[in-house]
Amino acid sequence: MFDKIKDSIQKFSGRSVADEEAVEELVKDIQRDLIQADVDIELVSDLSDDIREKALDEEVPSDLTRKEHVLEIIYKELEDLLGEKPEVEVRPHNILLCGLYGAGKTTTAGKLADYYRKRGLKTGVIAADTDRPAAHEQLKQIAEDVEAEFYGEKETEDPSTIVENGLEQMEADVIIVDSAGRDSLDEDLKKELRNIKKMLQPEEKYLVMPGDIGQSAKEQAQNFNESVDISGVIMTKLDSSAKGGGALVACRQTGAPVKFIGTGEEMGDLEVYDPVKYVSEIIGQPDLESLLEKVEQMDTDPEELLEGEFTLEDFQQQIEQVTETGMMEDLMKQLPIGGGQMPDNLSDMTEGKAKTYQVIMN
Structure with a gap:
């Protein structure tokens, strides 16, 4: 996601002196790397100015070398850019997953079920995607793999009815509803999600988005937030996208916190989003x-x-x-x-x- 920034920092760390020329070269490298990661250009410009000003004008603390001082500045600036680590409580609650086609909602439903099961809660999933023919069977198989309770009705066309019946029959601590997607957030999808939300009364409403959409994440998060009042974002496919950093930053700009990230194809490849961890990896800690x-x-x-x-x-x-x-x-x-x-x-x-x-x- 930010591998090129890591390379730029390693190149800077290998220089014999951290003079103005070295700092300027590092700032330009980071500018290029962030833009390639599809981070908003205005944000990149502001970040560059902050790094340059602090690195060249601030007095170096007595317990640090100038090079260490510059790296500390970059660490703090990148951490601020990526936001704060969210609070994810392990407790009984209902979760609604929404998003467009290809975001990975069904797989994410299984990953969430696996996440909470490993933390001692009984989990269940409801197949409320009546638009995609294979969604029912896919979620059923995933539920079996992660030892989660499953509910679905292949012949029922109304998703809110499926959710209502599922709530009556399931005895899970955490119930996760996999909803349908569309190519765009049209009126039909908005109505469908509102009906499910009314029936489910979810404590968490997660928008599932792939990291490869980059800055487009900002507009998508804003649209879903206006329609469903999302409580957070789950970012998928970050392990295979160079634009994941841009997507994470874009979500932060909307005020929709990224709660979880998908880091692979296995059911266990879901983790709570931790910006400090990513910055540590970039800096090489x-x-x-x-x-x-x-x-x-x-x-x-x-x-x-x-x-x-x-x-x-x-x-x-x-x-x-x-x-x-x-x-x-x-x-x-x-x-x-x-x-x-x-x-x-x-x-x-x-x-x-x-x-x-x-x-x-x-």
């Missing part, structure tokens, strides 16, 4: 919190390790977990030495050795 979260997802009993009861079978189970779920690559990215300083194929090499151990143990 380790994200220790995410590293610990990844480790906690592994089915390991610390007491067994301390008591010396960790067997060969336990070791084999841990190897299977980190290799089969793609966790190895994620862990490598979060290590304090920084993914950018490691060979691109290091995780593949490590997984290869792990599989060799598995063959030996078997």
